Amino acid sequence: MVDKKVVIYTTPTCPWCHRAKDYLSRKGISFTEHNVAEDREAAKEMIDKSKQMGVPVIIVDDEVVVGFNQSKLDGLLA
């Protein structure tokens, strides 16, 4: 089974982002994190890919999940 590529866009004080990262860690899934508060390029990338400006945005391979939507993530990471 090929591992999924997971990318998460966050800001430092965003509680939902923290919960999303906890969730991924508990599932043993490695992910790349982009802090959009500091990385303006990443912020632009997040807005382009998710068509919106809220965090967190989690991208599993090519699927974009806006917000910590646990049931959707459960399905994508099964």
Place this chain on the structure above:
Amino acid sequence: MHDLIIVGGGPAGIAAGVYAARKQLKTLLISVDIGGQINNTWGIENYLGYQFIEGPELINKFQTQVSQFPIDQKIGDKVSQVSKIDGGFEAVTEAGDKYQAKAVILATGKKPRKLNVPGETELTGRGVTYCAICDGPVFTGQRVAVVGGGNSALEATLDMVKIAEHVDLVSLTPLTGDPILISQLANAKNLSVFTEHQTVEIKGKDLVEGALIKDIKNGKEKHLDVTGVFIEIGLVPNSDAVKGLVELNKQGEVTITPTCETTVPGLYAAGDVTDVPEKQIIVAAGEGAKAALQAHRYLQRLVK
């Protein structure tokens, strides 16, 4: 049929779950998420046992504790309606699933109040946000507006003046937040404050491009050149699922007795969704415990 359905997985619902499980009630917890409003809270300094704890960490602790008990959980589902049926109650979710129980505890908390102006819904997530603490940093270097006059709006403003190019604070009334926060606004060099101004419209096609506000004293309109709008105008109770079933007060909160009873026997309510005057995590947890114990008492006395 379960003994008890708990609607809502914030502190009230989770505390109810722990108490119900320890009374060996066959319990089902249905909630959109675990943690509720705590998910939008960063620093907590007044929950007993912790000098300072971050919202997500506290939710993890609640979640770990409640998962030790044999409670059925349906997380990610939203109950759209609760109704009375023979022998108890039925809860129907937005997905159309139906669950029955002899008793119900409503612990659905509150959600951010909307302005209800043109452009608001269309541009939510596209420059309009109700969680300054989550999304604030995305707007670094931009011109933003904060709508509201209470502590949440003032705190959002004080956070944003540090990182935004400019902040416009718009409040329908004179500022109502803590004086210490209001006095700190005076230090900001990139802030304009518009009290007694109504937010009329949020403009923009794909992303927020501006906001239109109106001086309520003389009707004069003003365009704000902003790309972000933080709406912090208070909270409304999530009582839609029981509207028409139980008594609600003028604010839409479920009225309860000191033992968490609603006007319908067997239906209890706890936490921010009720008319309990203090909307605090520690109060919600206490109310959840009370509701579960009262539900247990009710179930013991039910004619079998």
